[in-house]
Amino acid sequence: MSVIVKLETPVEAFGRLHDEIVLKEPTGGLYARLGEPRIGVYNEKTGSGYFIEQRDVIRQYLDRLVEIDGEATAASVVMAGLSLTDAKRLQDALFHFFDAAARKAAELRWTPSSLN
Secondary structure, three states: OEEEEEEEEEEEEOOEEEEEEEEEOOOHHHHHHHOOOEEEEEOOOOOOEEEEEOHHHHHHHHHHHEEEOOEEOOHHHHHOOOOHHHHHHHHHHHHHHHHHHHHHHHHHHOOHHHHO
């Protein structure tokens, strides 16, 4: 699966302007190598929590998962020209894959059939 991120501001890459970026879904193998792009921190006293983003891990995921015109593209080439808004949207799309997978894994973990 992949998502298409429509850019607010077209970005120049490889001598052309592009108005969208494809972000492929991370694979299990890539996850095993790189781990989580964010680490959850939980405060027992207050019950609140937050994420700490792992910038290097995020960059490595994007470098492997960004495509333009059907070709894998080093994200650093693309990210350099993105607006801040579009860069945040691309990062949010990456996080969405992990959030959706965590929800699905939690659902499967607690079904009656998983207890057998």
